[in-house]
Amino acid sequence: MAENRHEALGLTDADVLNMYETMLQARMIDERMWLLNRAGKIPFVISCQGQEAAQVGAAMALEPSIDFALPYYRDMGVVLHFGMTPRDLMLSAFAKAEDPNSGGRQMPGHFGYRDKNIVTGSSPVTTQVPHAVGFALKAKMKREDSVAFTTFGEGSSNQGDFHEGINFASVHDLPVIFMCENNKYAISVPLDKQLNIESVADRAAGYGIHGESVDGNDPLAVYKAVKAARSRAADGTGPSLIETVSYRLTPHSSDDDDSTYRSRDEVEAAKKIDSIHTFGEYLRGAGILDQEKEDEIRARLRREIDEATDYAEQAAYPDTDTLMDFVYEEGN
Numbered sequence: 001m002a003e004n005r006h007e008a009l010g011l012t013d014a015d016v017l018n019m020y021e022t023m024l025q026a027r028m029i030d031e032r033m034w035l036l037n038r039a040g041k042i043p044f045v046i047s048c049q050g051q052e053a054a055q056v057g058a059a060m061a062l063e064p065s066i067d068f069a070l071p072y073y074r075d076m077g078v079v080l081h082f083g084m085t086p087r088d089l090m091l092s093a094f095a096k097a098e099d100p101n102s103g104g105r106q107m108p109g110h111f112g113y114r115d116k117n118i119v120t121g122s123s124p125v126t127t128q129v130p131h132a133v134g135f136a137l138k139a140k141m142k143r144e145d146s147v148a149f150t151t152f153g154e155g156s157s158n159q160g161d162f163h164e165g166i167n168f169a170s171v172h173d174l175p176v177i178f179m180c181e182n183n184k185y186a187i188s189v190p191l192d193k194q195l196n197i198e199s200v201a202d203r204a205a206g207y208g209i210h211g212e213s214v215d216g217n218d219p220l221a222v223y224k225a226v227k228a229a230r231s232r233a234a235d236g237t238g239p240s241l242i243e244t245v246s247y248r249l250t251p252h253s254s255d256d257d258d259s260t261y262r263s264r265d266e267v268e269a270a271k272k273i274d275s276i277h278t279f280g281e282y283l284r285g286a287g288i289l290d291q292e293k294e295d296e297i298r299a300r301l302r303r304e305i306d307e308a309t310d311y312a313e314q315a316a317y318p319d320t321d322t323l324m325d326f327v328y329e330e331g332n
Helices: 002-008 013-038 052-059 076-081 087-093 128-141 154-158 160-169 200-208 217-235 263-271 277-287 291-314
Strands: 069-070 148-153 176-182 210-213 242-244
Touching: 002 013, 013 052, 013 076, 013 087, 013 217, 013 277, 013 291, 052 076, 052 148, 052 176, 052 242, 052 277, 069 128, 076 087, 087 148, 087 291, 128 148, 128 160, 128 176, 148 154, 154 160, 154 176, 154 200, 160 176, 160 200, 176 200, 176 217, 200 242, 200 263, 210 217, 217 242, 217 277
Parallel strands: 069 148, 148 176, 176 242, 210 242
Antiparallel strands: none
């Protein structure tokens, strides 16, 4: 039965309910950030909406205690599963001193948390790909069990860092998973103006590695693909390129006007297959979720987000005396 797909993957009812809750948590935090931005309280939002299923499905297939996540700027679902909290994310959005990502020094979306194996990203897109390859090389050289997992948009698959990183990882059979979150737009550039192939996953053949394209609105399909990719990486078989196909439901960022390059009808059509709704329906069909349970989850998450927002808004900004800290290496 379709309702038992998660059981065939070795997932319990509690597992998939947790999967849904983390997806919903990411969505609700993101929605709150848009409200805060429009109210003039935080300067910038770069959204995860429409990609939560891919992010959470993939993260749940990993081993956060030993694996390393090198996320890109939309990956709120990944970092939540790896242990970041709504408070952590709000502190980053408000650029406060307690922000564990960067101490309020970076824009939102520059995730980094050493104790949780989340590797800090930089602003130039795709630089996390060769960084992940470096982590995988270290794991292989030291015979460690860890796997590096990195994500990027389909626009990033056109960058040199992607090709150099994936080629090096292929040649050396490194334990790394490359996951392209194809959301159909590289800012304003549609997919048909980015690629002359059917899918990003087709590029894997040129590097002699496993490539697979899956429905990014189906967290179970993503979980299955990434779980298998992790097994290949851990077994020494080498890297994989997984493409998740979904749709970016918001503008590129809070500074973008997406009406200049896509129609409202297109966006509204994508909302009909939004994973928050479709996966919720799957759980209802499996008898795991009902309206009362969903209301309880949403109320609890809203309280957590309210508390995180209030805390972050009232927290202290970094002291100006620390402005030049960590800019240049200091001598002994």
